[in-house]
Amino acid sequence: MVRPVMRARRYWVLYVMLVPALVYLAVYKYAPMYGIVVAFKDYSLGEGIVASPWVHPWYGHFSELFGSPYFGQLLRNTFLLSIYKIVWGTALPLVLALLLNECRLTWMRRWVQTLSYMPHFLSWVIIFGITGAFLSESTGLVNRWLEQLTGHTVGFLTSTDWFRSVLVGTEVWKDMGWGAIIYLAAMVGIDPSRYEVARVDGANRLRQIWHITLPGIRNVIILLLVLRLGHVLEAGFEQVYIFYNLQVYPVADILDTWVFRTGLENLNFSLAAAAGLFKSVIGLVLILAANRIAKRWDGQLW
Numbered sequence: 001m002v003r004p005v006m007r008a009r010r011y012w013v014l015y016v017m018l019v020p021a022l023v024y025l026a027v028y029k030y031a032p033m034y035g036i037v038v039a040f041k042d043y044s045l046g047e048g049i050v051a052s053p054w055v056h057p058w059y060g061h062f063s064e065l066f067g068s069p070y071f072g073q074l075l076r077n078t079f080l081l082s083i084y085k086i087v088w089g090t091a092l093p094l095v096l097a098l099l100l101n102e103c104r105l106t107w108m109r110r111w112v113q114t115l116s117y118m119p120h121f122l123s124w125v126i127i128f129g130i131t132g133a134f135l136s137e138s139t140g141l142v143n144r145w146l147e148q149l150t151g152h153t154v155g156f157l158t159s160t161d162w163f164r165s166v167l168v169g170t171e172v173w174k175d176m177g178w179g180a181i182i183y184l185a186a187m188v189g190i191d192p193s194r195y196e197v198a199r200v201d202g203a204n205r206l207r208q209i210w211h212i213t214l215p216g217i218r219n220v221i222i223l224l225l226v227l228r229l230g231h232v233l234e235a236g237f238e239q240v241y242i243f244y245n246l247q248v249y250p251v252a253d254i255l256d257t258w259v260f261r262t263g264l265e266n267l268n269f270s271l272a273a274a275a276g277l278f279k280s281v282i283g284l285v286l287i288l289a290a291n292r293i294a295k296r297w298d299g300q301l302w
Helices: 002-010 012-040 060-066 071-102 106-121 124-135 141-150 163-188 192-200 205-216 218-229 237-243 246-252 255-264 269-297
Strands: none
Touching (some): 012 060, 012 269, 071 205, 071 218, 071 246, 124 163, 124 237, 163 205, 163 218
16 A cells, blocks of 8 residues: 555656546546436426436337337448448558558658548538539539430439448548548558568568558557447438438438437437437447457457
């Protein structure tokens, strides 16, 4: 007990510096968790959380969520969109980072990197406007070309065959450059002498990427995958809500958009809280499972 006390006195300035962060976590991260009880109550705005009666049975709102005729479709759409975004959102930024890392023209590397991460700062409303300018069936530039070449147009934004591809493609385009920054930062930490030894042994660029670069950033790749798995039931509410329409509900309606319509627009806050708690539990389970699997490659979070 003496040593910890002496250590605390010695580094008391550092502990004081921790106080604002701890207060922030307590106020904005842990205190709101009390709101979980809304999922087990018939919440009323007038009565508040404390005075609102408990629902009977306690799992009533979860039964309403799981018993919805749309729940299977919602869960399937959410998982599919999330998996597509995780796969393409991991692979393409990684490829871009590898290409930039191998580029020897400094000016080209800077220009490509700047242009690729600029879309990250655009809102989804602006991205939707840009997408409509290119893919709109009536006025889109791409459809005008298709009409001139084939005499037909494609409803990219209204077709159930194309809409998921549009969602995944626009998100990857928006965040690809930003995601590549993390991989580039990890590549900088690789010892340059390893490349020199590989060149002496006769390894070409592809061999160096496969045997040095990728193993060198393996932990970062696994870390980002584990973190993204925790949000697998989100699928990008803001993007989907702005892009989707009645014609693509069968492939685009996800848990968040359904909860927004049935839970928040109809003031059924308890149902919305139950759906949020369900998503959080699934996300926690997936993170724990992914972290356990990642331990085999020394890429775990803890």
